[in-house]
Amino acid sequence: MSPERFAKIKAVLNRRQPDLTVITDNVHKPRNLSAIVRTCDAVGVHHVHSADPDGGYGTYHGTAKGSHSWVKVHLYDGVDKPIKKLQSEGFKVYAATFTDRVVDYRQLDYTQPCAILMGAEKYGVSDTAAELADEHIMIPMMGMVESYNVSVAAAIILSEAQRQREQAGLYDASRMPPDEYETTLFEWAQP
Amino acid sequence: MSPERFAKIKAVLNRRQPDLTVITDNVHKPRNLSAIVRTCDAVGVHHVHSADPDGGYGTYHGTAKGSHSWVKVHLYDGVDKPIKKLQSEGFKVYAATFTDRVVDYRQLDYTQPCAILMGAEKYGVSDTAAELADEHIMIPMMGMVESYNVSVAAAIILSEAQRQREQAGLYDASRMPPDEYETTLFEWAQP
């Protein structure tokens, strides 16, 4: 491993955001899951919680450009499991879904511990997830089509989270738990 | 056509932004082109200029959810053509590409007439387009992977344009040329 590569890995780990994560609720097209994971890597999300991806993690491919190696994907049967787990750890869950309690996605605070929950390609966020979520958020739609592609919607919301966290200085110093930092550095530095 | 449908069509046309557009430079995967067109509809971009899409407009499908009917896609041989055409009409061209003259995409003004230029899946923005463009913009990358999927990158930039234009009140009153408004209303209102 070149010294440049080692420095790059450390710089990336220094920008990882342990208190920002994504939950997918039955999102099951491999290219959508892959694109979401790739975007997560780019904004510093280190863990993705994928409930009921059907085809499963093994089928993720293509558009991720190898980002799977850089982001940990956790699989669950049932979306209630990751929601409750993260809430018990102090995360707020923001579900991207159109309901009567929805707010514009730019109104929320993404600098606190939070999980952005994305719904399935066809059926959107499940009732279970919508009920358990702390907030419902939406991206304004100005056109004829009623929704964004799910990986596009995830990226729009995550780029707002990235903006707020950059402003708050959350990328300026390492925030990963030290043991996870060391283990990951060791793993990634393998030839 | 129900009165609700007719009202929806008019509301959408009233939010169309004649001075915001997208140029694609050899972007050729149908699902990426489709996702870009779908996002354009959602932020009020009515015209997309697609240079050298290889497979061509005919092959766009799937993820667009029928948005092709709502956005006009113009095809070109050679990316210089749409760039020069739009510049002669007073547009600034912002190319999404990594070069030494790049600025953060949030630093630019998207309320003036502008075209966002996106590069090919594998090779990025061509030298021709990079040279002709007025500005080079990039979205910060905090992770190991070096680029976003092109439709994801387009959506992140367009959502910033949408934010600025909403703040500037550009969605508050109809801005389409009246003859195009009438023709489009007539077309869309056909059963």
Ligand SMILES: C[S@@+](CC[C@H](N)C(=O)[O-])C[C@H]1O[C@@H](n2cnc3c(N)ncnc32)[C@H](O)[C@@H]1O
């Ligand atoms: C293609 S959409 C699903 C549309 C589905 N027909 C529905 O009514 O929910 C897939 C997912 O993308 C996200 N999404 C798409 N457009 C969105 C928007 N404008 N605001 C918030 N989330 C959106 C949501 O999480 C949604 O569940």
Ligand SMILES: C[S@@+](CC[C@H](N)C(=O)[O-])C[C@H]1O[C@@H](n2cnc3c(N)ncnc32)[C@H](O)[C@@H]1O
């Ligand atoms: C997958 S990328 C192409 C990567 C290509 N290897 C390169 O070096 O340009 C496809 C297109 O998405 C856009 N894009 C991807 N990530 C971007 C970023 N972080 N900032 C700006 N544009 C980006 C650019 O227009 C790029 O040409």
